[in-house]
Amino acid sequence: MPKVTEYQPGMACWLDLASPDIEASKRFYRELFGWSSYTITQDAFADYEVFTLGGADGPTTSGLHMLADETQPPSWTVYFRVVDVEETGRAVTAAGGRELVMPMLGMHLGRVAMYSDLEGADFAVWQPFGDEGMEIPREPTSMCWVELASRDIHGARRFYGDVFGWRTVDREYYSAAPYTEWRIDGEQVGGGMAFMDERWPPHWNAHWTPYFWVTDCDATVWKAAELGARVVIPPTDIRPGRFATIIDPIGARLAMITPDPSAEI
Template sequence: MAKASRYPPGVPCWLGLSSPDVEASKAFYGGLFGWDSYILADDKLGDYVVWTLGGPQGPGVCGLLALADDTERSSWTCQFSVTDMGAAIARVQAAGGLALTDGVDVGHLGNWGLVADPEGASFALWQPYASPGAGVVGEPATMCWVELACRDIDQARRFYGQVFGWTFAGWSCHGTAYTDGKVADRPVAGLVVMDERWPPHYPPHWMPYFAVTDCDASTARAAELGARIRVPPTGAPPGRFALMTDPAGARLAIITPAR
């Protein structure tokens, strides 16, 4: 198992799910990915479920928190590493985004802040203290990619370039233009345009990809557990992928990476 010990600034480092039903979400993702969990109690955030790989004592791979308001949409929040929370929030605001929270210390683990880009897609910032983020990435049942669906790709490139210093490279997949955001010439995130195939009311958003060993089998298992399959298993240069919403409506993707 390849463990992650640090994340350069601008690299996705953690995923957090906000759910209206914590126990139902634990059952779905435990059944899909085999995750175990433990509870991290925090005075500011309340009880936070840390999902683990390889048993309750295994490395943390992502988190789960109950929605504070049942009118909110269930969703995954993609979190990016920063070295200075105050400076990162200032860059977000200078680039036209919003600071939805101030930086909040999460015990001795790190400082967390929630922000949004100019189109309203929210994401989180993480300034690590004791915890750099997920203990494992890129392995089966862990985060391997994050993707922004937006309507103004040029604006998104300007914004994330200013905030994280990303450079960009474009390519095409099945006739759809795709953009990679890079840190030090390493692709770390994708950007895709929400075209006429998307419902006009659907908001721009970040979505995680999880690696699996068999995309078709995992898609079938997700459907059995109550997921709604939005895009069935499909081949692409990066691998075979599928898009879905979990039983509470949070969007996610799975992919069997190409060798």
């Protein structure tokens, strides 16, 4: 599998998991996806775990770190590639978003910051010095898609267009409502939909969910359940393939999909 060494600005380039129990998270994802990992030791911050495929020296898939504090919920955070973190931050605040973590060094590897959109969906941005991000996106057991669950998808379309220059394409992936696909220079970035209707608790923020490519959605979901995950949406057929969403044993949300070979993802 060829490694990805460069990401276009605006593309999802990395993701990491904030966990209250590093060892439990490592066990779960190693068992579920066959990942390995290695540890980056930092003087000023807590250690950072890097998940890989095919052994510790294999291509990188994602990261893992401890929760910042007890008020932070366990979650996967999606990172988008940018040219200039500070410039992106100004675009976020001008569009009505909020700064959550001010621009800072991400170890010796680049600059990072975290923001939230108009509805409180958080995301991170990455300005690399060298390594651009995950080395095998859109491959089995790696991230292949990112999706925004929103109450106001029209507001989200304006916000992310202003911040990242994304353009929208309307899709019909679900029968319930239109689906927004985001692109930059014709390349797919991710999608979004007004999933969050009156049935959702009002205190739940909009959120980004990473999708992981699996070769057998049903088998992977039931394995996840055996390992302690909670199934939120059981394996279901949609136009791009067969997907499901789960909450992992420490409380982080993720989705899995077995793509339809004839579908674009």
